[in-house]
Amino acid sequence: MGLSSKQRMILVLLLQGNWCAFLKENPEYLEVADEPGSNPGDARKHFKGLFDCKVPDAPDNKRLSEAEKKRFRQMYPEGEHEALRRLEVFLEEKAKEYDDLRNMLSGRNTSVLSPYFASGALSARTAVVQAQKANKGQLDRNQSGYMSWISEVAWRDFYKHVLVHWPFICMNKCFKPEFTDLEWSYNQGHFKAWSEGKTGFPIVDAAMRQLNHAAWMHNRTRMVVSSFLSKDLLVDWRRGERYFMEHLIDGDFASNHGGWGFGSSTGVDPQPYFRIFNPLRQSERFDPDGEYIRHWVPELRDVEGAAIHDPYGRGAEDVAEKNGYPRPIIDHSESRDRALQNYKKVAQRH
Ligand SMILES: Cc1cc2nc3c(=O)[nH]c(=O)nc-3n(C[C@H](O)[C@H](O)[C@H](O)COP(=O)(O)OP(=O)(O)OC[C@H]3O[C@@H](n4cnc5c(N)ncnc54)[C@H](O)[C@@H]3O)c2cc1C
Numbered sequence: 634m635g636l637s638s639k640q641r642m643i644l645v646l647l648l649q650g651n652w653c654a655f656l657k658e659n660p661e662y663l664e665v666a667d668e669p670g671s672n673p674g675d676a677r678k679h680f681k682g683l684f685d686c687k688v689p690d691a692p693d694n695k696r697l698s699e700a701e702k703k704r705f706r707q708m709y710p711e712g713e714h715e716a717l718r719r720l721e722v723f724l725e726e727k728a729k730e731y732d733d734l735r736n737m738l739s740g741r742n743t744s745v746l747s748p749y750f751a752s753g754a755l756s757a758r759t760a761v762v763q764a765q766k767a768n769k770g771q772l773d774r775n776q777s778g779y780m781s782w783i784s785e786v787a788w789r790d791f792y793k794h795v796l797v798h799w800p801f802i803c804m805n806k807c808f809k810p811e812f813t814d815l816e817w818s819y820n821q822g823h824f825k826a827w828s829e830g831k832t833g834f835p836i837v838d839a840a841m842r843q844l845n846h847a848a849w850m851h852n853r854t855r856m857v858v859s860s861f862l863s864k865d866l867l868v869d870w871r872r873g874e875r876y877f878m879e880h881l882i883d884g885d886f887a888s889n890h891g892g893w894g895f896g897s898s899t900g901v902d903p904q905p906y907f908r909i910f911n912p913l914r915q916s917e918r919f920d921p922d923g924e925y926i927r928h929w930v931p932e933l934r935d936v937e938g939a940a941i942h943d944p945y946g947r948g949a950e951d952v953a954e955k956n957g958y959p960r961p962i963i964d965h966s967e968s969r970d971r972a973l974q975n976y977k978k979v980a981q982r983h
């Protein structure tokens with residue numbers, strides 16, 4: 634370590650900005666390797682011992698129910714063929730509009746290729762080469778949709794680089810050491826409400842239920858729920874990081890740690906701690922018609938209009954109460970002040 638926070642930030646900006654420039658200067662980095670040939674026919678005979686051992690059972694807490702297995706197989710069919718098929722469909726049908734639609738929560742307007750990247754079924758290199766082709770051979774010009782998508786794939790590399798350069802982050806530490814001193818809350822009830830999607834904040838609850846059902850969550854809501862847990866509830870971000878790793882089909886240590894660092898402002902991104910997501914504003918902006926909420930939170934299906942974003946505050950109390958939808962477990966502006974005070978205390982000490 635031994636770097637000042639300014640030096641750290643400069644390194645980070647360098648890593649980010651140089652990605653495309655580097656690839657343009659070194660196009661061989663985008664050369665896709667030839668497919669490996671098949672093993673010689675007698676390989677099994679020579680390596681008999683290797684093939685003979687029994688595959689151990691997964692530990693109890695890593696097992697999926699039959700229903701989950703079936704569901705995930707349907708949602709994310711395995712294999713490289715499926716990954717390439719999805720990549721092709723995305724680049725043809727969605728990528729051009731990615732820039733405008735990627736933040737919208739309803740519908741499927743991002744690639745949902747993360748499970749394939751994370752499991753190694755699809756390489757970033759293959760994906761970038763195909764996107765570049767679709768974008769008239771360009772990485773960082775021509776169509777903005779392709780450009781932004783390529784730059785999102787670069788984020789994945791970016792967080793991997795962070796892990797390689799600062800491996801201490803994989804030891805339960807945050808990137809900005811000053812925030813190790815933050816006083817977190819260990820309120821079990823709050824954590825449980827968050828993880829089950831019962832906080833009384835519809836956008837947060839919809840997102841957590843999406844995670845629990847689909848093992849995937851939209852990037853926008855990943856930011857919203859990580860900010861909510863660490864700032865509104867002041868619960869240690871590591872609990873959320875762990876919950877995500879236990880539930881995401883695309884769980885990837887580097888990207889997940891990076892994302893949680895962003896949401897809790899303890900990480901590598903220059904997201905200052907005083908920028909705290911307002912769940913209501915996020916909901917109104919990125920799920921304007923409340924479709925995402927209605928899909929994931931059935932208790933609120935009959936709520937009409939803008940009340941969907943805040944049923945108890947906007948006159949839909951009757952429906953919400955009748956269907957057992959919880960009241961907000963905290964007051965956002967009070968929590969915001971509390972978070973600011975806590976963060977400020979440690980930020981000033983350094
Ligand atoms: C709190 C938090 C936790 C996250 N945890 C993970 C995780 O465990 N695994 C994971 O793969 N991503 C994680 N992300 C990043 C991002 O949310 C997902 O990669 C993205 O939502 C996957 O959907 P997609 O494939 O449709 O993405 P698209 O928008 O289609 O993007 C294409 C690809 O680019 C990469 N990418 C996009 N955004 C990011 C990003 N912000 N950081 C790193 N890579 C990105 C992914 O590989 C993604 O598949 C996290 C983000 C946050 C805020």
Ligand SMILES: *[C@@H]1O[C@H](CO)[C@@H](O)[C@H](O)[C@H]1NC(C)=O
Pocket residue numbers: 769774775776
């Ligand atoms: C994108 O590429 C095409 C084909 O080369 C070209 O006609 C078009 O002007 C380019 N657009 C931009 C914005 O660069």
Ligand SMILES: *[C@@H]1O[C@H](CO)[C@@H](O)[C@H](O)[C@H]1NC(C)=O
Pocket residue numbers: 735736785852853856891892893895902
């Ligand atoms: C996804 O989340 C990251 C935080 O990890 C953020 O920096 C990025 O801008 C988000 N991407 C989009 C497309 O909103």
Ligand SMILES: CC(=O)N[C@H]1CO[C@H](CO)[C@@H](O)[C@@H]1O
Pocket residue numbers: 734737739740741742
């Ligand atoms: C803004 C928006 O939601 N656009 C589209 C997102 O994708 C779905 C299909 O998955 C479309 O129906 C939406 O119109």
